[in-house]
Amino acid sequence: MENLHGPGYCQCHAVSQDADPFGSDLLSSIHLEAVTCLNEQTPHSGRLVFKTKENKLDRTESLKSNEGDQELLLYIPFVCPVKVLSMCIIGGGGGTSPQLVRVFKNNDHLDFSNVAQMAPVQTFELLENPLGELEYMTRVSKWTNTNSLYMHFPQSTGENYTEITYIGIKGESSNYKRQAVISVYESRAMKKDHKTWDEAMGDEGIR
Numbered sequence: 001m002e003n004l005h006g007p008g009y010c011q012c013h014a015v016s017q018d019a020d021p022f023g024s025d026l027l028s029s030i031h032l033e034a035v036t037c038l039n040e041q042t043p044h045s046g047r048l049v050f051k052t053k054e055n056k057l058d059r060t061e062s063l064k065s066n067e068g069d070q071e072l073l074l075y076i077p078f079v080c081p082v083k084v085l086s087m088c089i090i091g092g093g094g095g096t097s098p099q100l101v102r103v104f105k106n107n108d109h110l111d112f113s114n115v116a117q118m119a120p121v122q123t124f125e126l127l128e129n130p131l132g133e134l135e136y137m138t139r140v141s142k143w144t145n146t147n148s149l150y151m152h153f154p155q156s157t158g159e160n161y162t163e164i165t166y167i168g169i170k171g172e173s174s175n176y177k178r179q180a181v182i183s184v185y186e187s188r189a190m191k192k193d194h195k196t197w198d199e200a201m202g203d204e205g206i207r
Helices: 045-049 181-189 195-202
Strands: 036-038 072-091 100-105 122-125 135-137 146-153 163-173
Touching: 036 045, 045 072, 045 163, 072 100, 146 163
Parallel strands: none
Antiparallel strands: 036 072, 072 135, 072 146, 072 163, 100 122, 100 146
16 A cells, blocks of 8 residues: 555654645646546536545535446646645545545546556555545655646445545646647547547537
8 A cells, every 4th residue: 555644644754844745735737627537427527526625525516436337537637747746535435435546647548448457657545534634645756747647446445336525636836837738638639549538528629
């Protein structure tokens, strides 16, 4: 299991109270309008799990997989290159929380036809985290110059669907805005060998 931090779990050395070892909240660096998720029960609900830390315990909006199929594949593009230092994931509880997450970097065309065969950059075994106190530290050297993430949630902890209410990503932002982000997606999504990706982006008119 990757480094886990929180009450009773911390494996790190003492640090200055003025510095957050998990990094700064990268919410403002996420290109929310371009976030997509395969097998989400409600269209565009993958965007709803990215909330401010003040609202991270708000469960009125969440991401759910379709019943009878626990798998989710969440695509998260950034508006500028970032360094990812940690992640916090809150599941739905009652056996619906994701059991683990496989995280990929800078690979913009994964889908269910190929993700299981791909080696993730890092895998995290997830624990129940109802209060959002547990954060998972990355292997920092692997997460510099990150333009996008894929989070693959293969299964829940018991129920026949998976629910996620919050995802927080912390790290460092370069603040160097990429130009014409939509144009980049347009040119890439036109490739015929990425049919599943085109279908996922179709609702947004991004082709």
